[in-house]
Amino acid sequence: MQKYRQGETFFDEMFTAQGEVRPHYQGVQDYLERLGVPEFERRRALLDLAFRNQGITFTVYGDSAGTERTFPFDPVPRIIPASEWAGLEAGLTQRVKALNAFLRDIYSDAQILNDGIIPAELVYTSTHFRREVHGLKVPLGVYTHIVGSDLIRDEAGQYLVLEDNLRSPSGVSYLLANRAAMTRIYPGMFDGQGVRTVQHYTTALLNVLRSLSPRAPEATVVLLTPGMYNSAYFEHAYLAQQMGVELVEGRDLFVDNGRVWMRTTAGRTQVDVIYRRIDDDFIDPLVFRRDSALGVPGLIDATRQGRVAVANAIGAGVADDKAVYAYVPQMIEYYLNEKPLLGNVPTFLGWDAGHLAHMLSHASEMVIKAVGEAGGYGMLIGPAATKQETADFLVGVRENPRNYIAQPVIGLSRHPTFYTDSGDFEAAHIDLRPYILVGEEVTIVPGGLTRVALSRGSLVVNSSQGGGSKDTWVLDHDGPRPSQIQSQFLGAEGSELGAPLSWPSPGQGGGGPAQRWLQNGQTQSQSQSQSQGQSQSGGGSQMQSQSQGALIGQTPIGQAAPDRVPGHLKTHPGSGAAEQTAHRFGSGSELPELLQGDEALHPEEGESTGGAPARLRPGQGSANVVGTDTEMLEAGTEAVDVGAVDVGAVDVDPASIDTASTDPPDPSVTPGIENPDSLGDV
């Protein structure tokens, strides 16, 4: 760690450009220094073993040790301070509301298309648009109940949405398993840090699912899996077990008399809600693919009759189509009458003549992707491709432009990550997938799955490409954890620990709860000001801000005209504040957590093992990668036979990155590689 190099090209999550540790990482840095590398590494090996024994694996199952692999895990946690999280929470909440409004709209009157906000052609030609469910009324009017949007941070540290996974995003079980393993193996790391819990996820998920029942309050919920050979099977089983619902396969269910039943040893039992982890194509052979043995014949009809609820609803995938994604900012303005809080990655649509021209002339600087492809096929990473490859690829683009989009290459932020071969901490690119639950209200567990590109220089976070994951901490404060709680209980000992009493503590001596509320209030106001600042700072915001309005009908997009700078991305504290407030006070699990903090006084790993201190000291590093994100977990596509993952790894030299970021194109969206994996995702 002493040799840690943060580099200059990318945003480093832990250190500022000046090499100072960011305040919210102070506690972890101190801990790592105390622990020492040898002990850190010893425990890391224990983690690997625990994952292996528990069978927390991805990839397709086969009867040999190599095919069921554990998901590599790095124990250095990714940390998000309270105010930053509040901004994300507000932005994501806004986004899923707009996406659901959009889905409701296009499966009924399609006003947004009639009003010309989004080209109808793009929507109706999407492979995920399901005309079969047009006019079908879904419970609560919600189409996508479980959302996993992928967020990245650009070179300026600005959060951007790379893609929305609205069908059956996976990976949340890793989030929960990572946290469970971390608390067991590095308990001292959590001491006094103010890490918010994620344990209520399955409870919240079950509540959302139960709220959809047509026979409420009665609700028999099942989780429909393609089976144990599916790469995400571990997650299906885990969630079913944690919620206490039946894990069923298509063959366990049947439709009779307009209702869905499961076959049990006691005969039939009626099913009310199906949390399905099977793609639309496979879910009902009478309506979609006839050769599917995974689905339930007649299910769509039972859904149409309102006898059973399906989450996520059939047809939700149209809104995460790559081309439709580009219009999410417009959706937010159209349906909510608000400015988008989170930006998209600029996206050029082949469908638009102006965009197409830009795509063709700047192919060497961009990531070009086929809208309908998955598994890493049909994608060109300009900076990494040879001239011949580029030329060949563009032939296809010219033939069917509607089928392609292009995005600038974005240099994902980096994070200190432990490498066993060098025995040291090095910077690796990361992304973030939070999990958003949408029922009568929106719930986001404070955390997410942070995926990390472990191959040096690569930027692909994909698991099949050497990607791994990290525990993701959301703190209940913004800086070094004040020891006020400790001092409250333990007096002077707190200060012996050296924890700065940096926060005003009006509640000192008077009861935890009161204090807690005061903190919340404070955090909130901080977050507002910070999010404002955030959106205005950094060159990156310029590009995003211009992106949205310009999409339609466009002139080429080469050099952005300065006059197009509507600031969508600026956060508007006014509109966001109410929601933030609701959220912050909505989840009630924080107090107990806080109190745990006082155990922190005597961290058990206080004595370091005498090895090299685990010290993170940033230096300058050469940065050579960039990335595109990718679905690292995608390996786990939901479909049984689709094992492929896509990804695009990109090795690009920094020069090209600069180009991309300084010459902002106009459109809105992403580079990336998202992969619409036909069957589900991550």
Added chain:
Amino acid sequence: MLSRLAESLYWMGRYVERAENAARLLNVNYYATLETGGRVSEEWKPLLDISGTKGGFADHFGRADAHSVASWLAFDRRNSSSIASSLSRARENARGLRDRIPSEMWETINRAYLDLCFQTDDVLLRDGLFEYCSAARDLSQMFFGIAFATLPRDEGWSFMRSGQLLERGDNLLRLLQVRYGAAGTGPAQAAVDNHRWMAVLKTVSAYEAYRKRVHSGLDPRVIAEFLLLDEAFPRSVRYAAANLHDALVQIQRLHPQAYPELLRQASWLRARLEHADVDDILERGSPGLDELLIDFNEVGSAIYAAYFTT
């Protein structure tokens, strides 16, 4: 509960029990033969009969000796009843039940799978068979031990228990069939080899229990009586039949009157073992070992028809 899960529980019980029995059989006999001087194939061929895998063995090996038979029964995935195959299938069923069984059960079987199912003849070369077999036996004991301590006594428990007991009765009857000679040679002629009878008892972990119960020494007829008809020894055939019946009664309670024929069969099997004399079985063949074995398997078929094919 889902029929598919009931079936998985049943098979999980069977496979873990089968792995344990194969491990005991191999462990005891492998070491027992070290001290006997008979012809090699005479010592090893019976193991193939007991495990019911003679045909498959002949397809892949020539001579039945310590190496080939041990490898076949322990690691060979081509043998569907080998320890590795049984554990692997048990684990596959457990994997399908991850949301249903306690995590500790899953982790135990998964760990054993990772440790034991990818081994090769190298184990024999480094004299590691004893540890290997012991580990397989330990797995079974820990697995069922965790189930005993944590698995709710609902249908799931009863289905797993049914599979376990059915397999136990089946395996022991095969062992006795071979050791007492399928041709009907009486116990008197079977063998006076003290050593071999000790091995039979140890194969079903009955040696110590037998010694405590019977003070007259190792008499083949008394051993057979103990293994077949003892009421209290948990690995006797009678105990297996009685508990199999009990498990089915438990299941039936949740589905009253649904499958009277199944219960009648199980209860008839139990009654025969309760009232038969050892001479009825060994001398008069009423019921004979073959017939009892068939009865066990017919109960298995009836369970299948009643609960797994709805």
